[in-house]
Amino acid sequence: MDIRKETNYMANVSDVRGAEPMENSREKTIIKTSIIGIVANVLLAAFKAVIGLLTNSIAIVLDAVNNISDAGSSLITIVGTKLAGRKPDKKHPFGYGRIEYLSAMIISVIVLYAGVTSFVESVKQIIHPEEPSYNAVSLIIVGVAVVVKIILGRYVKSVGVRVKSDSLINSGEDATLDSVISASTLVAAGIFIACDVSLEAWLGAIISVVIIKSGIEMLKDTISQILGERNDVELAKAIRQTVMSFEGVQGAYDLVLNNYGPDNWNGSIHIEVPDTYSAARLDQLLRDITMKVMQEHHVILTAIGVYSVNTQDEEVIEIQKQIREIVFSHEYVKQMHGFYLIKEQKTIRFDVVISFDAGNRETVFCEVLDDVRKAFPDYHLQVIMDTDFAEE
DSSP states (O other): OOHHHHHHHHHHHHHHHTHHHHHHHHHHHHHHHHHHHHHHHHHHHHHHHHHHHHHTOHHHHHHHHHHHHHHHHHHHHHHHHHHHTSOOOSSOTTOSTTHHHHHHHHHHHHHHHHHHHHHHHHHHHHHSOOOOOOOHHHHHHHHHHHHHHHHHHHHHHHHHHHHTOHHHHHHHHHHHHHHHHHHHHHHHHHHHHHHOOOOHHHHHHHHHHHHHHHHHHHHHHHHHHHHOOOOOHHHHHHHHHHHHTSTTOOEEEEEEEEESSTTOEEEEEEEEEETTOOHHHHHHHHHHHHHHHHHHHOEEEEEEEEEEEOOSOHHHHHHHHHHHHHHHTSTTEEEEEEEEEETTTTEEEEEEEEOTTSSOHHHHHHHHHHHHHHHOTTSEEEEEEEOOTTOO
16 A cells, blocks of 8 residues: 555544544433433422322322333433443443443333333222312423423434434333323313313323333334344445445445444445456455445445456356346345356356245245256356345
């Protein structure tokens, strides 16, 4: 590498390292938003607890308890974010970003627990009802709490979406549910004052079921992320487009992205290049691709595999066309790549991507293999069934 290229390379590395302040900014935003949530929920819980006890309202008391759980959720978000921000070390070389998913899971469990607890208390109140006693001041405070919770929920969720924090998104959704709970207590109070009929416990039971459902959905989403989901489709498309923008790259396949926390991606990909490329030219191409993907998408390509493409023998190119027609004549075949034919060894190799929509992917693959073998019985086939990890 000459001096000019080395200087450019170092400059590019500096640009990538400049992403660290962005990560620090994200952490500060999450912590600031969580602190706002803690303060708001503690104040609301204090007001509601006093009002609930004075008016003998089980719904308002449960709402106060729910606010305390929300404050705890915000505290968990702060702790999770701080732990996730720890630098990679020998034991965890990919960092601690996935701790954020664990904190989101804990918040989901808290929401689920709050829903179950509320349901149990509501059922007890249905069996052994107690008559509430409302006054104008208590209803006004509960009304203000509804407005505060709606604003807080929208704010926290919007920040969570912006900085890609599942913990904040879950907290925001929980706050929105809390506003519904608080609003229901006002409805129950209005019905009681107007008709002398107490529906608090019944409304509490219905809302508890909604909270339980929300908690289960949050938990499912978080567990799915921890288990590992398919590649982000839009991100995968963008990375492929970037890789394909390089001269000489004839195809980009087998993109695998591993998520180690929000906006923390490592990955690998295979590219097709002419079989005339020298090792030096190929080495420079791989370095350039790695750096550009890192700069534009903040994804570190830890490996780039290479498929060589026959470019000099017209007979081989014609055989490739024939095989492509055979392969794509089968339903559920998504891709064919990595084709290379060696005349001297009478060997043909390529990969076939079979869709997950196929009832039995192995059966489809065997059918493809049999048809190609029948068309070219003199050749030894090295065919691999591949997977598109960003399949839509």
